[in-house]
Amino acid sequence: MRLLRQSYWVISALAFTTFFAALGFAETSTTETCPRETVGSIVTSPPDLRSQNGVLKVDLSFRSFVDPNGITRYCYISAGGYQAPTLRLNPGDLLILNLKNELDPAIAGSNSHPPSAHVVNPNAAMTHKARAPDACAGGAMTAFSTNVHFHGLTIPPICHQDETVRTLIQPSSLAFEYRFRIPTDATPGMYWYHPHPHGFSEAQVLGGASGAIIIEGIERANRLIAGLPERVLILRDQLMPAPAPNAKPDPSRPGKDLSINFVPVPYPSYTPAVIKVRPSEREFWRVLNASADTYVDLKLRYDGKLQFVGVVAFDGIPIGLQDGRPRNRVLWESHIALPPAGRAEFVVNGPAEGVMATLMTQAVVTGPVSPNQASTAPVAKSAAAVDVNPVDDDNTPPRPIAVITTDVNTSEPTASLPAPGAPIPDPELPVLATVKPVRERKFYFSEEFKDPKDPNTAIFLITEEGKTPAAFDPSATAPNITVHQGDVEDWIIENRSQETHAFHIHQTHFLVLERHGVPVEEPYLRDTVNVAFWDGFTPQYPSIKLRMDFRDLRIVGMFPYHCHVLQHENGGMMGTIQVLPASQIPTASHAPSPKQSAK
Ligand SMILES: [Cu+2]
Structure with a gap:
């Protein structure tokens, strides 16, 4: 401390x-x-x-x-x-x-x-x-x-x-x-x-x-990073001061300002924060997008050149730890896209002395660009917002976050990862990708307007296919869906609305199997994932397919799943799942795996 x-x-x-x-x-x-x-x-x-x-x-x-x-x-x-x-x-x-x-x-x-x-x-x-x-x-x-x-x-x-x-x-x-x-x-x-x-x-x-x-x-999950100085970076979004009464609308104005470890980077100057590093030192960055509503897509540039960073973990799950893939490796990525609530932990090769280095977020497109947007599709506004951008309060333009300057004597970061120690044992349960799901469900994100002319009447919905769409009701005692502990299910999440949503479920991580029907191979599990927006005319809605894991004995009970764009969650885009105890008389679909009793 x-x-x-x-x-x-x-x-x-x-x-x-x-x-x-x-x-x-x-x-x-x-x-x-x-x-x-x-x-x-x-x-x-x-x-x-x-x-x-x-x-x-x-x-x-x-x-x-x-x-x-x-x-x-x-x-x-x-x-x-x-x-x-x-x-x-x-x-x-x-x-x-x-x-x-x-x-x-x-x-x-x-x-x-x-x-x-x-x-x-x-x-x-x-x-x-x-x-x-x-x-x-x-x-x-x-x-x-x-x-x-x-x-x-x-x-x-x-x-x-x-x-x-x-x-x-x-x-x-x-x-x-x-x-x-x-x-x-x-x-x-x-x-x-x-x-x-x-x-x-x-x-x-x-x-x-x-x-x-x-x-x-x-470092026990990935010995390559043992001993590296570690840096915790927390991005937050925040409301902006109201524009002057007669200010001309600025389409580049963001929906929210950003800060990094509470150093604000406000519109319109975007004066960057300063990250001090020792020249050419390799560091381990742990980045949390703690924004309520704002997506980021991070890039590092040294003297204008895009840098690769070595991803070790997403959402708290190191590569190879729970997916049966090889460990002790990094994924070199040129940008890090994080929905609200997402985390990424990665290796950064620090700039050499005299190099102009910047951390920035590139633009994130959260909905289709429509010249008629204001008149045909009301833009949902945060009721809590002090200012309301008349164009788009989700606007996420590119902007700098920090400049990285070298300093041989900097005291940051203050902590370093220890020596690797004994490797973390493999999980007791079979790898999620190899487990046959007991059922498949489909959910969809959608938005409705009670009054199509008034964006303040937006209702945000997540609905299981076949059920009646309804905003989350905090007074409801019955869950929206039920599973049994021990179940593994596949969930398809469609986006039938014209803005992005970030699917999140409490208590468990999931494996992304497909995007838009195309298989993907991700060597880590996640707890929050983006679902792309629908463009308004393509016959097939954007979707992701997830393998959901309800095998952990500790998660019996009721908890929510929701969009982690909190404006949407607050507006009703949430449901509850009840995990019932495993059936006393095991059936084919609810039999706990033999390994679970040993847990
Ligand atoms: Cu959402």
Whole structure:
């Protein structure tokens, strides 16, 4: 653990007081809440909190702050004052995380996001009845409710572990304890934590509430990277200040700004952050796209030349660890596309001294370009957005993120991977690609507008083929689909809408088998994957085919699958799956594999 280096917004006391007095903000909001780095500053690693003797005990406060632009920031602050600490644990370690919801309705309620505006799906709000104040039983779902999802980890979907459908922690609640053990067979790599209250996760994640989880030991999965300096980079998107009232619409204006480890890279100057590296040093980068809504497609250029990076893992699963393919290799890629929630861990050969090096995201096209878009297909707007781009609030133009400068004496990165140690054993269960699925299902993403002329009436849907499309209903007690523990299924996910969606399921990873009906061979599993948009006229919808794994004994219970573009998730694009215990009398389709009982 090291001292937190933060720079604070410098605002004169007078201007600050006048600003908040004018908007009627409560005085309890201070500059120290959810601090952010200044534009153009050096990217430093998030603070690390490491498990000791098999236990990591963390007290986190969940806070908000209204910034000088009137935009609400959210953050996790540890008892030691660290913002968004990286939680580092070994497989088998116990995590005890006490979360105190310190959102102040007096602050957030008076800012530009009135609570009612967060409810993108009015049906959900009306049917979601107030419940007892037991955090495990749900309760009033407001902009001040929260909970935590441990994205990518295979831990039980039960309250106090990784349950996100019912758990709602209110500001009035005592600190809420999350307590679970990292599975001993958890794959080493990058995971993350973020809020998941349906209807409000977009605003909270956009505001900056997210942090990395590192399961240690990736050098045991790939000995090539042992000893490399490791760097944790977290990309976040954030709302932008409203354009001037008479500003000319700018088609290059992004839907959201980006930041890297809380160093903002704001439109329109895109002043890049600064990553300092030792000249020509090889590093191991662990990159999380913690954006609520924004896709990135990362590229490294040295003196204008595109560089290859050596991919070791996606979504916390190192190559060759769970797919039966050879290990101890990297995939050299010229760009890294990450949907919201995606992670990539890769080797970077640092630039030599004097080389002009940049990290940038190229444009990501999230929908067809249509000159009539504004009149024929309403563009869904985030109800939480302060500004609404009249053209496209999903616009994702190319932009720099950071310049990489060499410095022999830089103190970053502060951590290095250890020596390789003993290789991680092969998984006990048969490799997913070789397992015969018990059934195949088809789902589809679609969008509807209650009023075709009003983009604010967008409803986002994920539907199993043959069922009636309906936005996610948080008050529903029955799951959308049921499987049995031990099942392996193939899911085809179609996109029948004209924008991209990022399919994600909690508690388990999947194997991508096909894209648009064409087999693909990916030597890793994922937990979040993009599904390309439909162009509006091709007879066949874009699709992916996934092999879904419900064999893990720990995931019995109910949990969600959804689009990880949180604007869409909040707008209804979510369903629940219930994993029932394996049948007592094994049938052909539900027989647990012989190896499972030994697990
Ligand atoms: Cu989506």
